[in-house]
Amino acid sequence: MTKEQLFDQIKKKQSYLCVGLDTDLHKIPAHLRDLEDPIFEFNRQIIDATADFCVAYKPNIAFYEALGPKGWISLEKTLNYIPKDIFTIADAKRGDIGNTSELYARAFFENLNFDSITVAPYMGEDSVKPFLLKADKWVILLALTSNPGSADFQLLQTDDGTDDFSRCLFENVLNTSKAWATDEQLMYVVGATRPDFIERVREIVPNHFLLVPGVGAQGGSLADISRLGMNQQCGLLVNSSRNIIYASNNTDFAEKARAAALLIQQEMAGYLTKYLAK
Numbered sequence: 061m062t063k064e065q066l067f068d069q070i071k072k073k074q075s076y077l078c079v080g081l082d083t084d085l086h087k088i089p090a091h092l093r094d095l096e097d098p099i100f101e102f103n104r105q106i107i108d109a110t111a112d113f114c115v116a117y118k119p120n121i122a123f124y125e126a127l128g129p130k131g132w133i134s135l136e137k138t139l140n141y142i143p144k145d146i147f148t149i150a151d152a153k154r155g156d157i158g159n160t161s162e163l164y165a166r167a168f169f170e171n172l173n174f175d176s177i178t179v180a181p182y183m184g185e186d187s188v189k190p191f192l193l194k195a196d197k198w199v200i201l202l203a204l205t206s207n208p209g210s211a212d213f214q215l216l217q218t219d220d221g222t223d224d225f226s227r228c229l230f231e232n233v234l235n236t237s238k239a240w241a242t243d244e245q246l247m248y249v250v251g252a253t254r255p256d257f258i259e260r261v262r263e264i265v266p267n268h269f270l271l272v273p274g275v276g277a278q279g280g281s282l283a284d285i286s287r288l289g290m291n292q293q294c295g296l297l298v299n300s301s302r303n304i305i306y307a308s309n310n311t312d313f314a315e316k317a318r319a320a321a322l323l324i325q326q327e328m329a330g331y332l333t334k335y336l337a338k
């Protein structure tokens with residue numbers, strides 16, 4: 061999916077919601093657990109219930125890998141079930157020496173046909189480039205993550221020698237990596253829990269899409285991230301996982317997930333009207 065196509069979907073649905081499919085066998089409703097593939101059945105019903113209100117789905121790969129071969133089968137069935145006009149994100153946080161990254165890219169872009177993958181930047185350019193070889197596939201690079209530990213490294217002050225300013229490491233990540241691909245192939249993860257840094261992110265990457273986790277269960281504010289982070293093509297995919305998919309753990313789980321997604325979509329429609337130029 062191109063950036064333009066993604067923006068078209070955002071305008072059409074009046075939503076920049078990404079639903080996180082962090083599907084955990086221990087958290088899904090009891091009545092599904094005896095089915096042959098409870099994870100897929102749960103995801104199928106969540107997708108049916110929320111597809112009208114979101115523009116992306118993000119299965120977190122850990123939840124599927126933890127189940128062994130069965131988990132990969134559930135993941136593949138889920139991916140194939142997602143409507144083709146909805147952007148798909150493999151939240152896998154990969155990145156290794158070049159030839160290994162090539163195989164990760166093959167796993168997620170050829171074997172599984174994801175539109176994008178989250179990648180950790182720590183190993184540098186040669187670890188990221190193999191994910192960028194297919195023009196229609198996206199890398200979503202971790203920049204400033206939503207967890208408390210992001211302060212350990214990402215907020216360390218650095219001096220890259222290019223000017224008089226001392227920057228945080230995450231700013232160096234943005235500055236350097238934005239030369240590796242265009243904003244038609246590269247997005248960044250920026251947590252909603254750090255709204256105070258969004259303006260600094262937008263100074264460096266004004267046009268890139270940001271994948272923003274951390275609203276809802278982690279306490280980030282949709283209002284803040286929308287006000288500070290939206291650009292003229294929206295430029296935001298805001299993820300919510302637990303608050304939507306576990307809105308209920310009873311037989312009404314899909315209905316409650318739909319209501320939770322609708323509530324977020326309605327709030328987003330308001331921000332799109334307010335912040336996007338006509």
Ligand SMILES: O=c1ccn([C@@H]2O[C@H](COP(=O)(O)O)[C@@H](O)[C@H]2O)c(=O)[nH]1
Pocket residue numbers: 080082120151204205206207249250251273274275276277278299300301302303
């Ligand atoms: O900085 C990051 C990067 C990724 N995540 C992932 O997003 C979802 C968030 O789930 P919620 O239930 O909405 O909190 C989850 O898959 C994380 O692994 C993140 O939270 N922060």
